[in-house]
Amino acid sequence: MTAPRLYVVLDRTASAGRDLDEILAAALAGGAEMIQLREKTEPSGTLFPLAQRLLARCRAAGVPFIVNDRVDLAVALGADGVHLGQEDLPPAAARSLMKPGMVLGLSTHSEAQAAAAQAAGADYVAVGSMFPTTTKPIRHLVGPALARRVRPLVRVPLVGIGGITPENAGEVIAAGCDGVAVISAVCAAPDPAAAARRFVTAIDAARLLKSEGRSL
Numbered sequence: 001m002t003a004p005r006l007y008v009v010l011d012r013t014a015s016a017g018r019d020l021d022e023i024l025a026a027a028l029a030g031g032a033e034m035i036q037l038r039e040k041t042e043p044s045g046t047l048f049p050l051a052q053r054l055l056a057r058c059r060a061a062g063v064p065f066i067v068n069d070r071v072d073l074a075v076a077l078g079a080d081g082v083h084l085g086q087e088d089l090p091p092a093a094a095r096s097l098m099k100p101g102m103v104l105g106l107s108t109h110s111e112a113q114a115a116a117a118q119a120a121g122a123d124y125v126a127v128g129s130m131f132p133t134t135t136k137p138i139r140h141l142v143g144p145a146l147a148r149r150v151r152p153l154v155r156v157p158l159v160g161i162g163g164i165t166p167e168n169a170g171e172v173i174a175a176g177c178d179g180v181a182v183i184s185a186v187c188a189a190p191d192p193a194a195a196a197r198r199f200v201t202a203i204d205a206a207r208l209l210k211s212e213g214r215s216l
Contacts, residue, residue, distance in 0.1 A: 002157075004157070005033055006030075006199045007181035008032040008183075010023060015188065016188045031196050037068060051073060066079065074098070081123070085106075086108070105126060105159075106122040107127075107128070108127050109127070109139075109146075111153060125154050125159070127160060127161070130143060130160045130172050132163050144172055160172035185199070
């Protein structure tokens with residue numbers, strides 16, 4: 001799969017009371033290249049209509065739509081993939097339920113977990129948390145240094161996550177990540193489209209510096 005520069009995770013807890021349809025439209029307008037729906041509490045049955053709308057908007061924009069954790073919902077929707085954490089279904093079990101061609105992403109917090117994700121056939125590997133965040137437990141704070149160690153172990157796209165802002169996104173790219181995943185930095189931003197554009201600009205600048213062999 002093509003590595004997304006900006007991967008926006010839609011989360012109603014982080015949405016500052018706004019509708020996820022509105023945030024998704026803004027994120028896509030701002031340049032998001034992959035979208036994930038993350039909902040930890042809503043039953044799948046009541047979440048289904050919202051997920052259908054979000055998927056349809058992503059399809060119209062040509063942007064992959066990923067479902068966090070819920071393999072059954074992703075399959076029922078015909079979503080583009082599933083993202084799993086370390087305490088979710090094992091990758092092999094998830095693959096047995098997924099349709100051919102669906103993307104599997106895995107969250108990792110150590111070199112061993114990243115290597116295991118690669119061996120399990122993950123289509124992309126997320127590593128974090130890069131910086132302090134209220135979304136992830138403090139025990140998962142690993143910093144960009146881990147991304148530097150993980151990069152040689154992972155051939156698939158590597159995505160940094162956790163506490164990333166437009167101001168520190170370049171550091172994550174310089175550490176070896178292909179792109180960044182963000183939740184509240186877009187979902188809770190006063191202007192989600194503008195926030196997404198700032199991320200894309202920062203990531204492009206960091207990628208250019210890296211391609212030229214220069215540091216931040």
